[in-house]
Amino acid sequence: MGGNFFTNYVEISAVVLFCIGFSTLLFHQNLLKKIIGFNIMDTAIYLFLAAKGYIADSDPAIIVDGILDAGRYVNPLPGALVLTGIVVSVSVTAFSLALVLRLYEKYGTMHMDEILYLSREDR
Amino acid sequence: MQLIQNIPFISIMLSILAGVFCFASKAKLAERLTLGALAAITLMSAALLAELWQTGESFIFSMGHFPAPWGNELRAGVFEALMALAFSVVMLLSLIAGRERIYDDIAPARQGLYFLMINLLMSSLLALIYTNDLFTAYVFVEINTLAACAIVASKDTGETITATIRYLIMSLLGSGMLLIAISLIYSVTGHLLMDHIRASLEILAAKGSYEVPLAVVILLISVGLAIKSALYPFHTWLPTAHGSATTASSAILSGVVLKGYVILLLKIFYRVFGLEFIHQLQVANLLFAFGLAGMIFGSLYALREHNIKRLLAYSSVAQVGYIFMGIGLSTATGTVAACFHILAHAITKPMLFCAADGLMETSGHSRQIHDLKSAGHKNRLAGLAFTAGSLSMIGIPLFSGFVSKFYFATASLESPGKMVMTLLVLALSTLLNAMYFVPVIVTIYAHEDEGLAQGEELSFADQFIPEAEPEETGEPPLVHKSPVSYKLTMILFILLNIFLGCAYGPVLEIIERGLLMF
């Protein structure tokens, strides 16, 4: 273990969240749970990324009073990247939920194993 | 700045705009638009390739008014131009060849949207090839994932939708890993552009700091992209997705989409980390081992298949194994061979899928191999194309597959530690390839009255016989009529394959020079 385990507490919790999301995505056989797990995983990554932009004792990067001093504001770039990421993950969520609905219409279940088994007969 | 340097930007924008336009247009119009856009991109990429080959330089195109570390950038050299050309040609040919099947398999209301997906898929592939920025690469990886899943799901049977959700879940795991790796890189270097990350990584390497995070980053990126390009232990989604989609989708997914991620991985290895760094960390050895495993197990799975499309899909797993094996050899020749194999597989596998489609048409769309008996006589061109593709996959001289296998073998001689393994597995994999392709060829040229069991017993040595057979046989009982466009594309596919197999010199030189420019 490196020395910054406790000072990087935001990143550590982001990693914990990431792994909870990751294991939800892997372990749960209910598709809806899988999708929630994917969402948790994504927000954890965004938390990790946004924590990179934070600087203690500084203001949000909105230049209200015209002071152009880089030391006064937080780093706005990770925020911009996360903004892009959030929209990407909502799009993916919408698409996967639509797939779940179609699968439910066809097989009457949201359980991955049952679907895999039932779809084998379609071949 | 010359006008020709706008080509990467124009081709990306063209395909996105064509995609947006398809949203409200009817299928026929959408198809024409898509084919037009693809043809235009093909021509432009060819012009770019010719120009860059003459000048021998690469260039950087800044997207917007802000230079390097502040704005986005595109970068193009001969390698990128060659890949863009190959991808657009393969897309165009597979779309034309699979055209009939698209209109059969997909409900009329969805056909326009299918072409929309194709356009956006093309734009994301082009962006992956040309981008010089890691975060842009992530965004376009997501577009690629969604569009690829959507073209599988467009057929709308239970099987395809199940395949899609498996594909989607695996892809999401992969993109999650990619994104966390990108944020780790950002956190230690503070840059997102490849050149600048490289510069600050060199400083970090000199100081010896952040070694653990960087090792984890390389591992995460390799695994993330390996999941998306179906390297062996992560391939589980591929057979169902590629085996159940409509023909054009299968052809495009196996020929082009898998390769886009490999190219991104190569770009990251070469342009972000530098080869020495990769070799220090043994990641190359990991990819090498997985590649070898994929070459054998992919073929073994294919041997068990009775469904022709799934057989071809498993064969893709084996071929992706070849590509990663070449990268894992970690010599310049190995990478060149891998890149050549990307091209060889990109033109062979779509041809096989389209030819299989032509064969299946003669037997009422059954995907079972034993239903295809004597299909090669009923649809002669498809039979010929399937034979040519199989021979290329097995690695018979004159076809492109031979060249890449030959170069893999040559490359292995340069890295003594891996030579024996590579040569052994190459030989074994060739044998296995022959063992599952030859019975299919024999079946499609068998006469109706012959038993199938006879065909299965034919050995590796007999593989030349089926090639000669179409000329020898007399009148086939029923000649299937395929549209002229299908015939033309099949002929073009075969010619392209033979062209790559014979005139491989200049192509290899382009790849070599392109990789040096990286």
Place this chain on the structure above:
Amino acid sequence: MRRLSENEFRIIRRFRRLYAVVAALVCLMMISLLFLTVSNLPIFGEESNPANNEVVERYLEKGLEETGAVNITAGIILDYRAFDTFGESTVLFLAVAAVWMLLKKEEKEIRVLMEETLTYAPKEDVIFRTVARFLTPCILLFGIYIILNGHLSPGGGFSGGAVMGSGLILYNLSNGTARTRRFLNEKVFTRVVMGALFFYALAKSYSFFTGGNHLESLIPLGTPGSIFSGGLILPLNIAVGLVVACTGYGIYALFARGGL
């Protein structure tokens, strides 16, 4: 539709146990690797971290002058790194198209679904309807405010569009589909989304083209801080807001009844 038999469940369960062991190993490996990594990263919140380098310095010190946006984040996403954001809008568009492809129903079936009172839409509820009548205009207005002030204050096209989208959903739930269709039907939806995206693509192509070829851009940036400033940022925010509002409502409608 058929249920699985007991025997089939047993086969699945055996496979599942193997899978669980492998997955657990993968997760454990992942978490230990990432813990190791994070504890070796630069310290959280320090100003001297590698991420706070010359790139960010220029964004903060010259961003106002170069993009005309007071909100530096808006300047980054719509000007400095506009290509990423363009890709992001394309993802959203792609998602709508894919959902449309999967869930769109024939007009007849939509009618049937519209007539039936859906279990989750309490249209008859007086409290809900009264509250919704007051809330809907406020939400829509707030969304418009966020969009228009995207370059001056937190927010922008994506967040404002999402707020407007949820306002439209609330309107639809309280007033019914027939009334929503008077101003937002399939035709309007397609036109707005495509028009806004075309405008976005063309405007950005113009600035990419001039930027890539080192030409002067002819768009004035205006006085920083006033509403008409930031060059293309305000129109782009409006275009993005329209796309997001329509797609948000569109995806909702496709999920709820298979069509607008």
Place this chain on the structure above:
Amino acid sequence: MKAFMVLILLFLIGCSLAVSLTKKLLTAVIIFMSYSLAMSIVWIVLKAPDLAVTEAAVGAGITSILFFLTLARIKEMKGEKDEASK
């Protein structure tokens, strides 16, 4: 400030564990919604107000609506199926 941050982060971890462990899907979706809202508070603490607005509107708003709708549709279909089988 740090104490507050740690508190929210613990709340987030608790929420995600609860989502992963609850049996009922509706409960899981509701917990996930509150997870998103807590996340938007985290963005404010991290001085990224743009993200806070977007997360509240997109993550807690649109995403949750989609989850609820999916559940409602599935419940409807289940009801239809039960009626048909009776």
